Amino acid sequence: MLNRRNLLKAAAGAGAVGLFPWERVTAAASESAVAMGDAAPTTPFAHAMPLPPVLRPSVSTPTADVYRLRMAESSLEIVKGLRSTVRTYGGSLPGPTIKAVRGRKAIVHQTNGLAVDTAVHLHGGHVRSEDDGLPMDTIAPGATRTYTYPNQQRAALLWYHDHAHHLEAENVHMGLHGQYLITDEQERRLPLPKGRYDVPLVIRDARVEADGAFVYTRPSDCPHLLVNGKERPYFTVEARKYRLRVLSACVNRYLGLRFADGAEFTQIGADGGLLDAPVTRDSMTVMGGERVDIVVDFSRYRAGSSVVLENTLAGGGERTEVLRFDVVGAAEDPSSVPSLLSTLPPVPRADVEREFVLRTYPQMTINDKLYDPARVDVRTTLGSNEVWTVTNAEPPIARPDFHVWHSFHTHLVPFRVLDRNGRGPGPDDAGLKDTVTLAPGETVRLAMTWSGYAGTYLYHCHQLGHSSSGQMGRIDVVAP
Ligand SMILES: [Cu+2]
Incomplete structure (x- = not known):
């Protein structure tokens, strides 16, 4: 019988070392494997959300x-x-x-x-x-x-x-x-929420078996969503503004985050730090590796009420709850979100243009090549201003499938998203980015300047199952 574990074994045996094990299985086998899991039940709001410890210098x-x-x-x-x-x-x-x-x-x-x-x-x-x-x-x-x-x-x-x-x-x-x-x-000079009102939310999926075993498997078999390491916790907040630093550490899935009541929040930053000006939003799509810095005003809720952050892109049969905020009462709030947050570096004008095409089939490639650490895919010079056109070659599909979504991440330097599918940048593309989402069929144009250090670096899909399978390239930056 083809259950999930046997499937993984079979796939691992059939493929090269370290291949993302489910890349080569058929859709039918995938469906039967999903149906035969033995994960621990998901029970939202059983834990208080912890804050990750802060490392002290030795x-x-x-x-x-x-x-x-x-x-x-x-x-x-x-x-x-x-x-x-x-x-x-x-x-x-x-x-x-x-x-x-x-x-x-x-x-x-x-x-x-x-x-x-x-x-x-x-x-x-x-x-x-x-x-x-x-x-x-x-x-x-x-x-x-x-x-x-x-x-x-x-x-x-x-x-x-x-x-x-x-x-x-x-x-x-x-x-x-x-x-x-x-x-x-x-x-630090900005009046944004600080100290205990500046809170990291590290969100990622996981699979914990009924006996507690923590296993690496594909996202559609990962029903447990963790925030700061606990499954779907609750977090007690005062009725005031909080700065929430959302980081998706999901390996192979993307998240659609919104408050269950549709409440608006203010985005103030992205991967590369503060935006120039705040943006009011009511939902966001976050791919593994992306960071979204938001301010949420809980003073709109009365003491004793709760609001749930939910994942609109949860897979079929998965729970949608991510985190419940329990509001405990009014608090003094000297914080505010200024209309001017920072000055972004100017958008580079291209001296050099390059194209990258990400494919899922027949293998996880960039420009039809698997990563080879000995092969230089791009050679550039320090100070080079570039525009990269990056395309997810898979045709658009109606049903969400983590498999055919990609993202694009550059090491060493961040970029600005110039446009998406020929139109202005999308709502998730604001500010300085180092990781962008590419739905099937999408094309983004990214502008960056290769600066700072000469040497070997990387660009890759940040669905890490894909980069592990070879969807990665080498860029060598040389002194002019
Ligand atoms: Cu990918």
Whole structure:
């Protein structure tokens, strides 16, 4: 009989090492596998939402903070009442938050206490190639590697996660992800909600079996949605404004987030930090790797009431609840959202144009090539202003299918989305981005300047099951 586990075994046996195991199964086999799961029941709002711990430096010098993290297996309660073994940075899921200040270096010693190779990538980081966590630049079990992050970039929520070739999807899914928050003086001067009113929401899917086993499998078999490492929790808020930093750490799915009552919120930032001006929204689509910085005013609710954040893109049969906010009463609120948030760098005008086509069939490719770390796909020079046209070649389909959605992520530098499908940027494209969503059939044009450091970097789909299967390219930046 073809149940889910046998299917994975069969697919793993049939494919090359590390292939996203369900890429080659037929739709019919997929359906039967989905129907035969034995996941733990999903029970929303059984946990209070925790805040990820903040990592303390082991040493601070006048110019740098030094951190130590150890990757290891940890036993954690993710679904109420069950223990699950996950892969963690520093024993928590998500990993501890590194709080960096612009202009001060962070030096992170990462020790691999796991049985698999790892590589730590700082997503959104403007860093040297040797600190980028390239797929072949791995940390063997038992070894330690030191990453230096200059923090010479705007304030933004970044995240660190695994990037070892063929293993990144499994390693991130199993827990190797954490937040990295850069602040700066310009942002600190703004009257935005601060301190305990500035809250990270790290959202990701998972599958926890009835016995607590935490398994890596495809998104349609992952019924548990976690916020800060707990399944569909609740969070107690005062009736005032909160800044919520949404990070999707989903490996292979995208989220459609809205409040169940349709309430509006204010977007103030994106992947690369604050927008120039706030935008009022009532929903957003968030792909794995993307960050959306929003301000929500809970003073519209009376004390004792609740509002649920829901996922409008939940799969068939999945629960839609993500997180319940319980409002406990009025509070003083000196915060506000200014009409001018930041000055974005000017949009580069293209000296060089390039095209990238992402395909799902017959393999996960970019420009019909699987990733080869020895092959240079793009060679550019420091200071080059470029416009990249990126297309998801799969035809538009009515039924959501995580498999044929893609995204596009650049290492080293962020970009601006110039247009989407020939029209102005979409509502999810505002500000400085480093990851964009590509629904089947969509084309985006991205403008960026390759700056800062010469060396080898990457661009790839951030559905990590796809990049693990080869949907990734190498860009070498050389001095002019
Ligand atoms: Cu993809």
